Amino acid sequence: MRSTDNDRCRATAGRPRCPGKQAAILDATLALLAQQGFARMTLDAVARAAGVSKATIHLRYRTKAALAAAALGGLRTCATPPPAADLHTELAIHLDDFAHALHSNHGMALIGTCLAEEPHTPALLRHFREHAVLPRRAALRATLERARDRGALPACTDPEPLVSALLGAVSADHLAGRAHTPDSARATVRAVLGLCVSDDR
Amino acid sequence: MRSTDNDRCRATAGRPRCPGKQAAILDATLALLAQQGFARMTLDAVARAAGVSKATIHLRYRTKAALAAAALGGLRTCATPPPAADLHTELAIHLDDFAHALHSNHGMALIGTCLAEEPHTPALLRHFREHAVLPRRAALRATLERARDRGALPACTDPEPLVSALLGAVSADHLAGRAHTPDSARATVRAVLGLCVSDDR
Amino acid sequence: MRSTDNDRCRATAGRPRCPGKQAAILDATLALLAQQGFARMTLDAVARAAGVSKATIHLRYRTKAALAAAALGGLRTCATPPPAADLHTELAIHLDDFAHALHSNHGMALIGTCLAEEPHTPALLRHFREHAVLPRRAALRATLERARDRGALPACTDPEPLVSALLGAVSADHLAGRAHTPDSARATVRAVLGLCVSDDR
């Protein structure tokens, strides 16, 4: 009898819950969380967007924080293993996909909310990390490891710092106000992999 | 060397501003902005921390957003040109300094707030970018350009993507929950500069 | 004579409204509006007088202006058709009733608030006009028209200016600091109807 999140209410007996409402609530929450941030998002707005009453939300999630955490837990970062190609292209596709996620639907603001709320509600960053950050890193790491195993990268390559550098460069560009383009993605890959790494294979 | 008009003439009419209050207000604002985020920061708390009344704050900054923007505008990212050393060490010192800024005083949460508020109050990110992000990037870029000019980096090196990769890696590590250490800084530098770049000079 | 659908079906879902609160809110608003004027009336005072929380008021009326307008809309000027008598007496009763409304419960101050707020919140005067001014005028006009039709007033009499003169005289007296008495009401009627109009019928 364990609970994944102790503020998440469980329904066990009695009338079953209207099934579509759960998803509507979480979708609305995620959208508003990104658009307005955690603090500015109101339960009234979530209820309106989801087409339910506020009390219904509280029936499922005891607090606003629990609701937000659950919504982040519902994130599904498509692992999107990019179709094979040479390594540079493969990595650039990864970065383009990441940049797209950042710019569509206020993805960068969503990251910002999780970071901003960390001192107050660390569960947000925890869920975001587990469901969005780490899966994406894993996909990118797998690509790098495959490349290393087939000799396209030096055998001594440690993939984690490379993952951080590649993905971090995209968000650092956003923070600096530098627009992301397919060309900039390739430039990032080139800068990180270094000129000595041959572009083929 | 005397005043052209009248030395006894006060610079401005009326009661002079209580000195130090301006700084106290901005300092308190910045601290609370980082600790609690823009939305959760209250003017009451700022006033209490700064030792002034709320009305005094409003006298100088018409709105909460203006206050926050001014506080961010007061950020002074010390350019900290690290003392000379071999390039890897020089860059690692840069990254350590950046990591220190991120972890002390909730620097990462401060970035998060600016990102989270961007859809609603873009001035925050704008000021943060100008006064914190770009100065740090400039310092790091200067280091890279000096290295390129003395031959420690290939002549064709484009510094901007390298800056993004190096600084971005630090924040990406934080986002992924990877602790920063002096060793991890060196690993990041090694990964980004590549093995082909000699570690000396 | 049964319900078409289902008698057990509640009229509306959710918790039913606490009965009487609506009336308590509007009554308190009207009283405070008259006593203190729109600008000086506070929602706190209304809530206290009505025995509800401020938020409950805001639940029903989005803004203070909407609340005040609704309260004025609830005014019910009893048409008070005075019992038959000779015309002079009938009109004097009208004026006495109007004077009573002006002096009891700060009626004159209520008019003043509506006039004072007109540049800023014209809805107040609009509602007051529709629910208090025009009904009273209509009642008085009806009296005059009946008198004209039975020959107690010349056939060519235009009732509207007479209505304005009769009612206006009462408020003009108040503005001038002249106390209203039954005698002064008769004097007003006599002055307006003129000596040539016989006092009987």
Added chain:
Amino acid sequence: MRSTDNDRCRATAGRPRCPGKQAAILDATLALLAQQGFARMTLDAVARAAGVSKATIHLRYRTKAALAAAALGGLRTCATPPPAADLHTELAIHLDDFAHALHSNHGMALIGTCLAEEPHTPALLRHFREHAVLPRRAALRATLERARDRGALPACTDPEPLVSALLGAVSADHLAGRAHTPDSARATVRAVLGLCVSDDR
């Protein structure tokens, strides 16, 4: 050693006050009082409009109420004895002038403010009555008395109720939303004087 208003500060010794400022303050006060009402008028706005500082206002008038009362005390209702003509025309000119005063510069709202504030600040209505209401009534009464003395009105005519009816009709029309026109002024006079009073002389 009497003071006309005990909140009005008197300057007796020391540096004389800048003379033009007094008038600027009172003019600005009167204009804002009419435009916004007493409660909504802010001393900041008065100070800005008058080109002085708030503290300067408080130097002369201890409270906001004293300032408003003083401004109303400065009202000068031009007695405007209308040029001779037949009585109906003479009175209609009076009414037109009054209506003009009501509609220009928010005169009706100014009356409203004085009435609305009467429970809280009776000095406003008192000053307004003395400096605006009574002078106008006196001018109109004089006209009526002259007419009575020359036989254009019955010898037994009591002028006060007529004054109230004539002036009151104009404000009652405003309250009812009836526009004032020169024609409506004549209709009012005709209604009040009655058909039996000949229109000539």
Added chain:
DNA sequence: AATGAATGAGATTTCATTCAT
């Protein structure tokens, strides 16, 4: 005298949460 600075005391409005059907 005149003025800019400073402030205490609110006022309106918002919102997460609980209640009563």
Added chain:
DNA sequence: GATGAATGAAATCTCATTCAT
């Protein structure tokens, strides 16, 4: 389970007034 009603606890911003030159 679902919902509308109700509310306590703020939060931002305003303003008349006083203070220190």
